[in-house]
Amino acid sequence: MSVAALIVAAGRGSRAGEGIPKQYRWLEGKPVLARTLSAFLSHPAIGRTVVVIHPDDCDFYEQTIRTLPSPSSSILPCAHGGETRQDSVRNGLEALTDLNPEIVLVHDAARPFAGPDLIERAIEAARHWGAAVPGTTVTDTIKVIGDQSEVLSTPDRSRLRAVQTPQAFRFLPLLDAHRKAAASNLYSFTDDGALAEWAGLPVHVFEGEIGNIKLTHPADFQEAERRLKGEEMIWVTRLGTGFDVHAFGEGDHVWLGGVKVPHDRGIIAHSDGDVILHALTDAILGALADGDIGTHFPPSDPQWRGASSDRFLAHAVELVRNRSGIVDHLDTTLLCEKPRLGPYREAMRQRVAEIAxxxxxxxxxxxTTTEKLGFTGRGEGIAAQAAATIRLPEVSA
Structure with a gap:
């Protein structure tokens, strides 16, 4: 069966930082797009390849083609992208109509590490199923949230997959699906698998590759450079501490560890006054040496009035992950006479684990209590101290 590759390279890549579009940035001596193209041009089963580019990027594209070991006759003239990725893929498919391949692989230019085994699995999946996408197992707990960031449901992660490219299809059904979506003025599909599902095509998942990362943020480029240089990753452990205190006021509950706890007093605070989540947030920020909760969420900013503190903790954890780091452990001690922690401890642990x-x-x-000493002993307020252990990567050549 004849196979063509369609490389989508028309995006702007704004999340990767300022500068030229990310697919044309150099990565250890070659443009990203050149590395991506090489993976498909070198595969013996792929007969033709078309690249979809932004109309403004013709010079970048020509420079990229010149970096390839030798100009390849299997590269068709480039197609121009549209307003959305969906437009760009459709334009690329239309550019393949004269060739009329039996199978097409649609791949993101910003995934330069697709290996030959993954490409082979994609081709075999398309032959067998007609429409298939690569996926990897999900290790994090996933939450479906509502408009107010409230949790609506927790899907069973054993049934979840993180979807990658190349996505593989029989050519004509995918082209027909794209044409129908355009005719219906539907442009909300984030990948071709979702569009194929909408068109009624059964889509299957085949095994992806953990290393087939998409270069999205500056940290992704740093990690890719290290990977290509063969540098050894060294993990450095950091410990941060946090402390928070709030006075009691009028009310009938307090928020602790993301859990609403009945109490005969409320909390005086700009946000929801969750001392546990505030202390944990500061502990993580301390381990990152990245200011404190007031730096990131100033109490003078009215948008944080009454805000749910799970957003603060989630933000701090995201900062760790944006630096390719890992949160290893979170530890908190609540200091007050009342309310008692015991009946709510496990619910709080579970909620903190979910947020992080x-x-x-x-x-x-x-x-712990303070043995009736101090403001907590007198029942005037509540406090929490926390510690966070994280790991951040450092590089040794």
Missing amino acids: GLRLDQVSLKA
Whole structure:
């Protein structure tokens, strides 16, 4: 069966930072797009390849083609992208109509590490199923949230897959699906698998590759450079601490560890006053040496009035992951006479684990009184101290 590759390279890549579009940035001596193209041009089963580019990027594209070991006759004239990725893919498919391949592989230019085994699996999946996408297992707990960031459901992650490219299809059904979506003025599909599902095509998932990463953020480029240089990753452990305190006021509940706890007093605070989540946020920021909660969420900013503190903790964890780091452990001690922690401890641990994307055994929560001493002993307020252990990568050549 004849096979063609369609490389989508028309995006702007704004999340990768300022500069030229990410697909044309140099990565260890070659443009990203050149590395991506090489993976498909070198595969013996792929007969022709078309690249969809932004109309403004013709010079970048020509420079990229010249970096390939030798100009390849299997590269068709480039197609121009449209307003959306969906437009760009459709334009690329239309450019293949004269060739009329039996199978087409649609791949993102910003995934330069697609290996030959993955490409072979994609081709075989298209032959067998007609429409298939590569997927990897999901290790984080996933939450479906509502308009107010409330959790609506928690899908069973054993049935979830993180979808990659190349996505593989029989050519004519995919082209027909794209034409129908355009005729219906539907442009909300984020990948071709979703569009094929809408068109009624059964889509299957085949095994993806963990290393087939998409270069999206600056940290992704740094990691890709290290990978290509063969540098050894060294993990450095950092410990941060946090402390938070709030006075009691009028009310009938307090928020602790993301859980609403009945109490005969409320909390005086700009946000929801969750001392556990505030202390944990500061502990993570401390481990990152990245200011404190007031730096990232100033109390003078009215948008944080009454805000749910799970957003603060989730933001701090995301900062760790944006630096290719790992949160290893979170530990908190609550200081108060009342309310009692015991009846709510496990619910709080579970909620903190959910917010931070950790296992339950990575979250510790304790409580103590101050033996009637100080403002907590007098029942005037509540406090929490926390510690966070994270790992950040450093490089040794």
